[in-house]
Amino acid sequence: MSTSAVTEPVDIVARLQIAGSAEEFFELLGVAYDPKLLNVARLHILRRMGQYLAGEDLEHLPGDEAAARCKAVLERAYADFVASSPLDQRVFKVLKDAVAPKTPKRPAFVPLDALK
Structure with a gap:
């Protein structure tokens, strides 16, 4: 597992x-991770983190509190993919659509009296 200390909470x-990579997110926030899991689910984890952060109001928080919230959100997102696979979590539209119920297409109907 890789880990690093939380950096200064300066913005x-x-x-x-x-940040240029998922590893940078984990290192900036001081979250331990398994490189094998991160290689498989990096985009899914960061997308889930973004979904969780959308519900947070970090703008008016002091830097250290904002950093702590970001760390907690990343840990939560990472834990989602430790417990199950990206296919189970389905954070991307293409994966959601793959299991969405299909709406049956109605055949085109032309009444006979409309034909001449």
Whole structure:
């Protein structure tokens, strides 16, 4: 497992926005991770983190509290994929659509009296 200490909370959101890889997210926030799991589910984990962060209001928080919230959200998103696979979680539309019920297509109906 890889881990790193939480960096200074100087505008953690800005630092996360310029992070170039999933590993940077984990290192910036000091979250331990399994590189094998991260290689398989990196986009899914970050997407789920984004979904969770959408419900958070980090704008008016002090830097250290915002960093702690971001860390908790990343840990929660990561835990989702430790417990189950990306196929089970289905965070992307293409995966959701693959199991969505199909609406039956109605055949085109032309009444006979409309034909000449």
